[in-house]
Amino acid sequence: xxxxxxxxxxxxxxxxxxxxxxxxxxxxxxxxxxxxxxxxxxxxxxxxxxxxxxxxxxxxxxxxxxxxxxxxxxxxxxxxxxxxxxxxxxxxxxxxxxxxxxxxxxxxxxxxxxxxxxxxxxxxxxxxxxxxxxxxxxxxxxxxxxxxxxxxxxxxxxxxxxxxxxxxxxxxxxxxxxxxxxxxxxxxxxxxxxxxxxxxxxxxxxxxxxxxxxxxxxxxxxxxxxxxxxxxxxxxxxxxxxxxxxxxxxxxxxxxxxxxxxxxxxxxxxxxxxxxxxxxxxxxxxxxxxxxxxxxxxxxxxxxxxxxxxxxxxxxxxxxxxxxxxxxxxxxxxxxxxxxxxxxxxxxxxxxxxxxxxxxxxxxxxxxxxxxxxxxxxxxxxxxxxxxxxxxxxxxxxxxxxxxxxxxxxxxxxxxxxxxxxxxxxxxxxxxxxxxxxxxxxxxxxxxxxxxxxxxxxxxxxxxxxxxxxxxxxxxxxxxxxxxxxxxxxxxxxxxxxxxxxxxxxxxxxxxxxxxxxxxxxxx
Numbered sequence: 001x002x003x004x005x006x007x008x009x010x011x012x013x014x015x016x017x018x019x020x021x022x023x024x025x026x027x028x029x030x031x032x033x034x035x036x037x038x039x040x041x042x043x044x045x046x047x048x049x050x051x052x053x054x055x056x057x058x059x060x061x062x063x064x065x066x067x068x069x070x071x072x073x074x075x076x077x078x079x080x081x082x083x084x085x086x087x088x089x090x091x092x093x094x095x096x097x098x099x100x101x102x103x104x105x106x107x108x109x110x111x112x113x114x115x116x117x118x119x120x121x122x123x124x125x126x127x128x129x130x131x132x133x134x135x136x137x138x139x140x141x142x143x144x145x146x147x148x149x150x151x152x153x154x155x156x157x158x159x160x161x162x163x164x165x166x167x168x169x170x171x172x173x174x175x176x177x178x179x180x181x182x183x184x185x186x187x188x189x190x191x192x193x194x195x196x197x198x199x200x201x202x203x204x205x206x207x208x209x210x211x212x213x214x215x216x217x218x219x220x221x222x223x224x225x226x227x228x229x230x231x232x233x234x235x236x237x238x239x240x241x242x243x244x245x246x247x248x249x250x251x252x253x254x255x256x257x258x259x260x261x262x263x264x265x266x267x268x269x270x271x272x273x274x275x276x277x278x279x280x281x282x283x284x285x286x287x288x289x290x291x292x293x294x295x296x297x298x299x300x301x302x303x304x305x306x307x308x309x310x311x312x313x314x315x316x317x318x319x320x321x322x323x324x325x326x327x328x329x330x331x332x333x334x335x336x337x338x339x340x341x342x343x344x345x346x347x348x349x350x351x352x353x354x355x356x357x358x359x360x361x362x363x364x365x366x367x368x369x370x371x372x373x374x375x376x377x378x379x380x381x382x383x384x385x386x387x388x389x390x391x392x393x394x395x396x397x398x399x400x401x402x403x404x405x406x407x408x409x410x411x412x413x414x415x416x417x418x419x420x421x422x423x424x425x426x427x428x429x430x431x432x433x434x435x436x437x438x439x440x441x442x443x444x445x446x447x448x449x450x451x452x453x454x455x456x457x458x459x460x461x462x463x464x465x466x467x468x469x470x471x472x473x474x475x476x477x478x479x480x481x482x483x484x485x486x487x488x489x490x491x492x493x494x495x496x497x498x499x500x501x502x503x504x505x506x507x508x509x510x511x512x513x514x515x516x517x518x519x520x521x522x523x524x
Contacts, residue, residue, distance in 0.1 A: 001112050005101035008116035008373070012097040015121065015380055016090035016129050022387040025130060027083040028426060029403065032485075033319075034132040035422030036442040038085050039430060041066035042073060046431055048439045051221035057228045057445035059210075060217050061175035062134055077428040079403075085132045093129030093136040093322075094120075099143040100326060103295075106152045107337045110366050114333035117373030119325055121380050123255040128322030134176045135322035141172035142182055143326055146298075149186055149202070153293030155193070162190075162198055163205035170209020177233070178323055181309060185301045189294055224449065232448035237458040238314040247310060250321040251328075253376070255383075273332070281335035287342035296338065299330035340365045403427050406512045410479050417477035419443045419489040424481065438473040443489045461491030470497050478521060480505055482514040 020026050040056050040063040050056050050063055066085055073081030097119045104111040119125060128135040148165030149156055156162055169186075172179035183206055190199040218225040245263035249255055252270050281292050281300065292300070306324050310316060407427040410416060415437035416424045424430040440446065447455045451463040460466045470490060474480070474497065482490075492498045505516040 001101070001105050001109055004109060004112050005098055005105070005116055008101065008113070008120045009094055009098045011377060012094040012116075012120035012126075013091070015126050015377065015384070016093055017087075018381065019126065019130050019384045019387070020086060020090060022384060025387070026086060027079045029420075029422045030131050031133070031422060032420050032444075033134075034082070034086075035420055035425055036445065037062045037134065038066050038070070038082055038132045039421040039425060039441040041070035042078060042081070042425070042430055043439050043441055045070045045074075049220060050217050050441075051224040051228065052217075054439040054441050055224060055228055055446040055449045056442050057232050057448055058134065058176060059174045059214050059229055061171060061173075061213055062132070062137060064213055065137060065175070066132065078425045078430045079428050082132070082422075082425055086130065089132050089136050090129045092140045093125060096125075096136070096139050096143055096326065099140070099147060100329060103143065103146055103150065104330065104333060104337075107334060108341065110340055110369060111333045111337035113366060113369045113373065114336060115329045117369065117376075118253075118329035118332065121373055121376040122253045122322075122325045122329070123376075123380055123383070124250050124253065124318060124321035125325040126380055127255070128319035133319050133322070135319050138172050138176045138179060138323055139326055141168050141175065142179060145169035145172065145182075146326075150295050150298075153295045155190060155198070155294060159198055159201040162202040166202045166205020166207075167209035170206040170211070171213060173206070173210045174213045176323075177229070178306075178309070181305050182298070182302045182327070185298055185305065188301075189298060227452075228445065228449040232445070232453050234453075236313075236315065236448060236453035237455075239457050241314040242316040244311070247316050250316075250318055251307065251310065251324055253321075253328075255318070277332055277335050280339040284335060284339040284342045287339075287346055292335070292338070295330070296334040299327060299334050303327040303331035336365070402512045406481065406515055409508055409511050409515065414478045415476055416479045416481055417473050418481040418483070419486040420481075420483045423483065429479075434476070434478065436476040438469075438476050440473060447489070447491065455488060456491040456493070457488040461494040461497075466491055467494045467497060470494075471500065474500055474504070478518050479508075480516040481512075482516070484514070486514075 024030070036056060037058075040050055040054070040060075043054055044050065044063055044067055048054055050060050056063070069081055069085045069088065072084065076084075097116050100119045101112050101116040104115045125136070125139070145165045145168035148161045148168060151157060151161070156165070165186075166183075169179055169183045173183065187199060187203065190202060243263070245266055248263065248266035248270055252266060252273070254266065254269070277300070281296065285291060303324065306327055310320060310324070403423070403426045406423075407429060410427065410429045412429070413431070413433035414429060415432040415434040416429050417438075417440070418424050420443075421430065421441055444455055446469055447460040447466055450465040450469060451460040454460040454463070480501070486492075490497070492501075501516075504519055506519055508515045508517050511517075
């Protein structure tokens, strides 16, 4: 089983590193969110504190995790700093495979292959690990918590392990508050076992793991923290609701099979998976006469709760499903392995079993799991082989050459205002030495925080605080670098903002797409 864990972890590393080897994926512009996550760490090591000096709508866990890498950017630049951060995130995603294997190795080879295999090749998990996104780190700390909280199929026998498991889950919550879902499931399981003291120890660990990294920042700007991390997330206003078909495409892991676009087909596939998993759990319990073990109960409940949470809100992004990966893997692997073990036990007690179908299941279950994982791995490799520079279709000319041209035009230390921080990070022009330059890691999040969940596309321009922030940022800026989606991020509909921009900025002559400079200024 150790060999299986090692091999599947190596597969996970290979797929994630191969993805980073594609054009512009290592140090190019690939996302919006990675600019906010890594950018917040860069601002922190330059003396700007989250919530007090700039706005972000997530807890500060990712900022603290990325701070050591951000410190290195003082020597290697922000572009290569982002590259290092992406490599570490890919390794965090691959480490989840090994941790999943360690969590289920007591259940046998089939459980290890299914758990590690799904975590290794599940497309949303692989894609979420291509840059500095929250989900790979969130999953890593949740699995660390599970390894501490569970001892085999049962809860750990010592309170110390429950406390440390709680600490890991608490820090996961400091990365993204979704960690509350598995936290609550475990708490219910402990309380259902009528062990209030152990529940208290676990809860104390969760509180400590969350409070220690969060409270120092929240205490410096409690109002902004509350509006950003809590209010803006709960009351966010969206222009459209993400279709069910897209959500199912991601959660089923069929993103590499582009022919499966029908919502009905995807719904049927999802339903079949759920029915088979539940059927395996029920059948195993009937064969053994025992209830599902606590670890299996946790897996089924957490997977169901996460799926419901992903279907409820209006918004949903591809990397969200990366958080589902460990719970989906466990929810499939544990019931199936327990069912096969129950069949094997029944076969051993009967020298001439009368159920040939059962014999076939026992004989070929592991082989089928290997084939399925291999097929998904090949599909993921083919998908990655066709990857192009990430933003080329939507951002004309935004390639590594154009980003390099921007760094040639903009002098080091200039104040660059952009609606997408990853642009300035890739060009090594994110840090400004100019007095009065407004630090901004997340323009959209700033709008959300100041307007109770609204963006430029949903009416944030009507809020005076939003207009004041952007006017202050424009007044301090020497360069403005706009993405094609700036109309959704900057409240141009506010007349004072659009008029000030038009009166004070002009396109950089022969400069990159969307790059403007203050009038009267000469490009570097």
